[in-house]
Amino acid sequence: MPRPRKEDARDTRELVLAAASALLHEYGYLGVSMDAVADRVGVRKASLYHHFPGGKEQIVLDIAGRAIERDAAGFAEVIRNHPTARARLSAIATYVFSGPVQTGRMVRDALRFLSQEHQNRVFDHFFRLNHLYIRQVMEDGVASGELRPHDAGRSAWAFLDLISEMGSGGETPRDADLATWIVALLIDGLGA
Incomplete structure (x- = not known):
């Protein structure tokens, strides 16, 4: 044969x-x-x-890794093509919503269900490739005076959590309007 x-x-x-x-x-x-x-x-x-x-765990690990890398490449392109923190964050959220794989959901599942070794690999990969891009956008926004000084690491996690959770499906349409709303909530808050 x-x-x-x-x-x-x-x-x-x-x-x-x-x-x-x-x-x-x-x-x-x-x-x-x-x-x-x-x-x-x-x-x-x-x-x-x-x-x-490695069965299902290896498949999930491969899918998560690819999704993280795809998003990182998309984030880099968005950052190059948009001049302000607000425009970059809106474009990043819109990009995430348009993706075939919801990376945030994939990472969340990997961190809940994979072995500790693989959880660490996924978290490190996500942190190095995706979180640090968002953190840099926040820090650049502070440096330019567009954003007030704040903990850029925490705000990067908050942003990623919002776009991940709200972009994972359900009744809310995943589109540029939702992306703009999330960024306005993050930057402008709900205060009068």
């Missing part, structure tokens, strides 16, 4: 990651099984373990 070509193996891995990503978005970590992924891709479960010996 001929061995599968490397391209076939790569294609199968990509199909598995795409199917698992869609299932995770739809049902969350606890609602997805290796059986469901195998059914969605149309392969035997044994084939999944051939490509992902």
Whole structure:
């Protein structure tokens, strides 16, 4: 029997990651099984373990890593193309809302359900690539006088939590209007 070509193996891995990503978005970590992924891709479960010996945890780790890297590249482009903290934050939120994978939800699930070693990897990856971009936007806003001095690290987490939670679906449309509202809430507050 001929061995599968490397391209076939790569294609199968990509199909598995795409199917698992869609299932995770739809049902969350606890609602997805290796059986469901195998059914969605149309392969035997044994084939999944051939490509992902670590099972569901390895698949989630790969999907989370890709989502974090995708967002980091998007954040970098947004920052280059927008001059102010407000414009950058609005564009980042809009970018996150338009993404095929809700990275915040993926990271939240990874930090709840993966092994401690993998939780640490996901958190470190997210912190280095995504949180620090947002923190830098906040610090640049303070330096330019657009934002008052504040704890940029905490405000970066607050912003990421807001766009993650409000962008994870539900009844609220994920669009530029919601992005603008979140940024106005963060920067202007609710005070009269």
